[in-house]
Amino acid sequence: MLAKPVNHSRTTLTELMIPAYANFGGRVHGGTLLSLMDKVAYACAAKHAGQYCVTVSVDNVNFRQPVEVGELVSLMASVNYVGRTSLVVGIKVIAENVKSGSVKHTNTSYFTMVAKDDADRPTEVPPLLLETPDDVRRFLEAMKRKELRSSFSEHFDNAKTRMLLTENIGKLTNERCQLADGLDQDLQD
Numbered sequence: 001m002l003a004k005p006v007n008h009s010r011t012t013l014t015e016l017m018i019p020a021y022a023n024f025g026g027r028v029h030g031g032t033l034l035s036l037m038d039k040v041a042y043a044c045a046a047k048h049a050g051q052y053c054v055t056v057s058v059d060n061v062n063f064r065q066p067v068e069v070g071e072l073v074s075l076m077a078s079v080n081y082v083g084r085t086s087l088v089v090g091i092k093v094i095a096e097n098v099k100s101g102s103v104k105h106t107n108t109s110y111f112t113m114v115a116k117d118d119a120d121r122p123t124e125v126p127p128l129l130l131e132t133p134d135d136v137r138r139f140l141e142a143m144k145r146k147e148l149r150s151s152f153s154e155h156f157d158n159a160k161t162r163m164l165l166t167e168n169i170g171k172l173t174n175e176r177c178q179l180a181d182g183l184d185q186d187l188q189d
């Protein structure tokens, strides 16, 4: 398979934040932004893969600043990494106030997508042609994130299976939770 450059699938989606996207506080719903991120991730991944793609996981969604109705949101997506059938699409989201010209960076997130064939099976994607130092940096960072995520999952799964409720109940003492009447006894049984 021929490698495809990052630029082949680089995609920007710009959308006006209309009142229908607002939450009760008058600002844009986080879910609206997530949906737009999923859309742009799909467009970018499908262009690189030349196949239908599905979203498998999302890393690092922290909204650093609120987005207001009336702002123009741009989602800039590029393929950062490809595996055999999976791709990581990095998405930088900015919100622009057209009147004041101020631009804020609301978040950068990473969507892992998998290409599927006509029988709905994961299918191989073209390698990624890295043409700039940024392309190389993003590829290496994605490899690191993948490695850290798999070691986190392994550690957490181990910790979970060893976490006996009765032995850990004391850790709740200074937390802002309260055991319902009788639950303490139920846990001992």
Ligand SMILES: CC(C)(COP(=O)(O)OP(=O)(O)OC[C@H]1O[C@@H](n2cnc3c(N)ncnc32)[C@H](O)[C@@H]1OP(=O)(O)O)[C@@H](O)C(=O)NCCC(=O)NCCS
Binding pocket: 054, 055, 056, 057, 082, 083, 084, 085, 086, 087, 112, 114, 122
């Ligand atoms: C993602 C999916 C295809 C994986 O299927 P699978 O039988 O486990 O296939 P594989 O083990 O061959 O994994 C395929 C690729 O997905 C990657 N993958 C699987 N689970 C993953 C996860 N949780 N996070 C990141 N990558 C993952 C694998 O590493 C592999 O990548 P590679 O080929 O580049 O090495 C399958 O779980 C699926 O279809 N999920 C539903 C996705 C979907 O419908 N999304 C929309 C939600 S509405």
